Amino acid sequence: MNTLGQAIAEAGTLLAGFDADLLEIIGLSLRVSLTAVLIACVIGFPLGAAVALFKFPGRGAVSLLLNTFMGLPPVVVGLLVFLMLSRAGPLGVLGLLFTPTAMIIAQALLVTPIVAALTRQIVADLWREYGEHLHSLDASPTARLGTLIYDARFSLATAVLAGFGRAIAEVGAVMIVGGNIDHATRVMTTAIALETSKGNLATALALGFVLLTIALVVNAVVELVNGWAGRKAALA
Amino acid sequence: MSTRQTILPLEFRRVVYEADGTRLLHDIDLTLAGGRRTVILGPNGAGKSLLLRLAHGLLAPSSGDIVWRGAGTRERVIRRQAMVFQRPVMLRRSALGNLTHALKVRGVPRDEGRERARAALAMAGLSDLAHRPARLMSGGEQQRLALARAWATEPEILFLDEPTASLDPAATRAVETLIGGFHAAGTTVVMSTHDLGQARRIADDVLFLHKGRVVEFGAADRFFEHPSSAEARAFVAGELLW
Ligand SMILES: Nc1ncnc2c1ncn2[C@@H]1O[C@H](COP(=O)(O)OP(=O)(O)OP(=O)(O)O)[C@@H](O)[C@H]1O
Ligand SMILES: [Mg+2]
Numbered sequence: 082m083n084t085l086g087q088a089i090a091e092a093g094t095l096l097a098g099f100d101a102d103l104l105e106i107i108g109l110s111l112r113v114s115l116t117a118v119l120i121a122c123v124i125g126f127p128l129g130a131a132v133a134l135f136k137f138p139g140r141g142a143v144s145l146l147l148n149t150f151m152g153l154p155p156v157v158v159g160l161l162v163f164l165m166l167s168r169a170g171p172l173g174v175l176g177l178l179f180t181p182t183a184m185i186i187a188q189a190l191l192v193t194p195i196v197a198a199l200t201r202q203i204v205a206d207l208w209r210e211y212g213e214h215l216h217s218l219d220a221s222p223t224a225r226l227g228t229l230i231y232d233a234r235f236s237l238a239t240a241v242l243a244g245f246g247r248a249i250a251e252v253g254a255v256m257i258v259g260g261n262i263d264h265a266t267r268v269m270t271t272a273i274a275l276e277t278s279k280g281n282l283a284t285a286l287a288l289g290f291v292l293l294t295i296a297l298v299v300n301a302v303v304e305l306v307n308g309w310a311g312r313k314a315a316l317a
Numbered sequence: 318m319s320t321r322q323t324i325l326p327l328e329f330r331r332v333v334y335e336a337d338g339t340r341l342l343h344d345i346d347l348t349l350a351g352g353r354r355t356v357i358l359g360p361n362g363a364g365k366s367l368l369l370r371l372a373h374g375l376l377a378p379s380s381g382d383i384v385w386r387g388a389g390t391r392e393r394v395i396r397r398q399a400m401v402f403q404r405p406v407m408l409r410r411s412a413l414g415n416l417t418h419a420l421k422v423r424g425v426p427r428d429e430g431r432e433r434a435r436a437a438l439a440m441a442g443l444s445d446l447a448h449r450p451a452r453l454m455s456g457g458e459q460q461r462l463a464l465a466r467a468w469a470t471e472p473e474i475l476f477l478d479e480p481t482a483s484l485d486p487a488a489t490r491a492v493e494t495l496i497g498g499f500h501a502a503g504t505t506v507v508m509s510t511h512d513l514g515q516a517r518r519i520a521d522d523v524l525f526l527h528k529g530r531v532v533e534f535g536a537a538d539r540f541f542e543h544p545s546s547a548e549a550r551a552f553v554a555g556e557l558l559w
Contacts, residue, residue, distance in 0.1 A: 213375055214406035218470075219395045220422045228418065232409045 084282065091283030092290060103284070107291055110268040113181055113255065114248035117188030121196045121244055126237065128193075129200025130226050133208060147201065150194035155187075159257030162187040166258065179260040184268070187254040192244040199240035203233045235310040242303050249295055322389030324397050324473060325351035325505060327372060332381035334367055334529075342367055342529045345381070349507060351473075354500055356516045356537070357509040358552065359526035365509035366403075368526065369476045372507065373400045389473075396423065399472035403479040405463035407451040412443055412462050415451050416469050423470055433469050441465035441495060457488025464495045475499050477508035481515065493518060513553065517541060525549050 095103055131137075132144050164170050166178040166186075177183045207229050215225050230237065252270035259266035261275055269288045276285040327349040334342040342364050349355055349372075357365045370376045371383060374395050385394045408415050416434035417427075425433065438444050441461045446454065451462055460480055467475055477496070481489040489512075496519060500506055510516055516523065520537035527548045533540060544550045 211406060211408070213370075213400075213402065214408075215422075216375055217373065217395070217398075217400045218419055218422045219393055224422045228408070228422075 088282035088286050092287035095283060095287045096290065100287075103287060105264065106267050106269055106272050106288065109181060109266070110249060110270075113184045113268060114188060114245060116185045117192055117248050118196075118241060118245045120185070120189040121192035122241055124189075125193045125196030125244075126200050126230055127226065129197035129202075130204045130230055132197070133201045133205040134225060134229070135222065144201065147194045147198040150190075151198045153191070153194070154253060155191055155251040155255075156253030156257065158190050159187055159254035162190065162254065162258045178258060179262060179266055181259070181266060183258040184255045184266060187258045188248045188251070191251060191254060192248050195244045195247060196240055199243065200230075200233075200237060203236045203240065204229045207233050235306055238306050239303050242299050242306075246296065246299050249299075250292065321473075323351055323387040324385040324389045324394050325349065325387045326385075327474070328382075328384045328386055329372075330382045330384065332371065332378045332383060334364075334371060334376065335379040340529065342371070345531055347524065347531060347534055349474075349505065351387075351505050352503060353521045354496075354506040354519055355508075355522045355524055356520035357507065357524045357526060358511075358513075358516055359509075360552065363526040364529045365526055366478050368524075369400070369478050369507065369509060373398055373476050375400070397473045398476065399467035399470050399474075400476040401460070401463045401467055401478070401480055403482050405459050407454075407459055407462070410451060411448045412451050412454065413438065413447040415462060416466050419466050419470055437465040437469035438462075440468060440498065442491070455488075457484050457491065460484060460488070460492055461495060464492065464499075468495075468499070472504060474505040474507065477506070479509050479511065481510070481512065489515070513555075525552065527552075 128143070129147070132140055132147070162183060163178065165172045166175070166183055167173055168178075177186070208225075211229065211232070215228060218224075220228065250270065252274055255261075255266070255268055256271045256274070259268070259271065261267050261271040267275075269292055273285045273288050273292075276282070276288070329345045329347045332342065332345040333340065345368065357368060359365050367376065371378055374383075389397070408418055410418060413434055416437055417430050420430035420433060421427070435444070435447070438447055441464055443458065443461060443465060446458060451459065454462060464480075475496075480496070481492050484492065493515065496506060496508070506519075508519070510519075517537070520540075522535060523533065523537045523540040524531060525533040525540065525544075525546075525548070532546050533544065533549050540549065541553060544553055
């Protein structure tokens with residue numbers, strides 16, 4: 082009990098003092114996860130929308146893959162990326178293993194299926210409603226995609242936040258491909274795992290608190306977006 | 318609209334529509350000429366909506382041909398048409414946004430699009446609601462907005478599927494006035510309705526469908542005064558029939 086109280090107090094001190102190491106870890110976490118989510122959106126929006134709208138060869142397979150990868154454990158994704166980037170792997174020459182770039186790749190792989198699968202569902206629902214009108218206007222495939230993605234923007238925002246939530250909280254993939262190297266690839270989740278195992282509860286708790294706050298903020302934003310969109314039912 | 322070559326008349330040649338092995342429309346043969354107001358009548362399930370969707374190209378016939386016989390058919394014929402649905406499709410945008418979107422999709426330059434959209438809103442009496450989210454508008458306003466949207470695209474032929482089915486008398490009158498505006502501008506109008514009074518007010522021609530067949534097609538006066546089939550007589554008399 083005493084150590085716990087002590088740990089909480091120390092965690093507070095670390096946070097209040099804007100501990101440099103702590104800030105570095107938080108910064109890297111945000112950079113890696115936000116970049117991964119950005120990549121996931123650039124790929125996932127058009128991919129999900131295309132699967133929803135267009136019939137093309139392999140469409141069923143893509144849909145199946147998306148849904149499968151949506152629930153893939155981060156360690157498995159980490160392992161796959163590790164194998165690709167390791168010296169003996171096909172992309173070994175790039176020398177990316179144990180760099181933030183490797184972590185971004187791994188998290189992008191984790192998040193893209195989530196964004197794409199949610200986008201597919203959202204766009205398919207909207208297409209059911211808009212389809213005849215867009216057909217009647219003789220909208221080109223690009224115009225259809227553009228209309229649906231734009232009009233689904235509020236729902237898509239929640240898909241993005243879901244993806245970010247998954248990225249920032251996962252530990253398995255970044256641990257394997259990043260290696261949790263101090264001042265290089267250490268992020269919040271891997272730091273928590275390490276510090277806890279070393280018995281350094283204060284740092285672990287401080288980082289846990291930051292993660293919790295981020296989760297809280299993300300969910301608050303989701304609520305806000307939904308509530309606001311709901312009020313303007315019209316636009317959501 | 319006026320200077321271009323027409324895509325009309327529209328001809329159905331032995332058009333059959335089937336779904337899940339059921340024949341829903343049987344051997345439809347008909348010709349719709351330009352400039353007229355044709356009202357499609359028939360009990361629920363007769364095939365009115367299917368016929369409109371086939372004509373507009375939203376559905377493809379199972380067999381038979383739907384042919385636009387006019388000279389102006391070198392460009393995409395669907396771009397010369399518009400359709401207003403019973404429950405109009407309202408984009409999650411403002412009233413004005415719904416119109417500018419349609420014009421943008423049709424390749425109208427931005428400035429001209431805004432101008433045409435504004436003019437169409439004014440024509441439909443919706444100028445004050447230009448910035449209201451379309452989905453928050455009342456049923457009657459939405460229907461007028463759908464008509465304004467169709468108007469903005471300057472169709473040569475307008476299809477309407479029960480455009481006043483859930484509107485009150487005032488809103489119905491407003492919609493009928495707008496339909497009159499299309500007719501006055503030279504647009505060919507094809508609409509379905511259950512409202513016999515409305516059919517009498519609007520129709521030049523009546524197309525009477527029953528169980529997926531065209532039972533009567535001809536001048537409205539004759540249809541209402543001397544329906545030649547027993548089904549049409551019962552329908553005009555207001556007796557239910559399936
Ligand atoms: N995709 C479909 N699959 C199977 N049956 C269908 C399909 N679309 C329409 N039908 C059937 O075809 C028949 C005609 O439908 P349609 O919607 O054209 O009728 P309608 O004359 O417009 O009726 P209402 O006055 O109720 O609008 C109905 O019996 C309907 O159930
Ligand atoms: Mg119908």
